[in-house]
Amino acid sequence: MSSLALFSIALIAVGLYGVLAKVNLLKVVMGLVIMCLGIAGLVIGAGSAGTAVAPVLQTVGLVAIVGGASVASLLIVTAVRLYEKYGSLDIRQMRRLKG
Numbered sequence: 078m079s080s081l082a083l084f085s086i087a088l089i090a091v092g093l094y095g096v097l098a099k100v101n102l103l104k105v106v107m108g109l110v111i112m113c114l115g116i117a118g119l120v121i122g123a124g125s126a127g128t129a130v131a132p133v134l135q136t137v138g139l140v141a142i143v144g145g146a147s148v149a150s151l152l153i154v155t156a157v158r159l160y161e162k163y164g165s166l167d168i169r170q171m172r173r174l175k176g
Contacts, residue, residue, distance in 0.1 A: 081122040088115030102159065102166040106152045113145030 088111055095108020117138045124134025160166050 079122060079126070081118060085115045085118035085122060088112070088118065091115075100168050102156045102168055102171075103153070105168065106149060106156060109152065110145060110149045113141065113148070117141040117145065 092108045092110070092112030092115060095111060096105055099105055099108065120141060121135055121138035124131040124138060156166060159171065163171060165171070
């Protein structure tokens with residue numbers, strides 16, 4: 078297994094921890110971004126495995142990075158709007174505000 082694949086798997090694990098263990102909405106968003114970058118790293122690594130380079134997989138990896146950045150910006154804007162409305166970024170408090 079290449080070092081890029083190991084690093085990408087580590088990024089996915091760190092991002093998953095951030096999504097599951099944190100209660101601050103911005104930290105959850107950062108965890109999602111880290112997971113997206115780890116997945117893009119795996120795709121790019123798969124595109125450059127062996128002696129030949131697969132340009133399609135590398136292009137898909139770059140598109141995943143750009144898509145992840147745009148989704149991250151939308152999530153950050155949503156988090157800012159929720160903070161303006163509720164005064165907190167705590168997910169537990171937002172779950173209590175049903176109804």
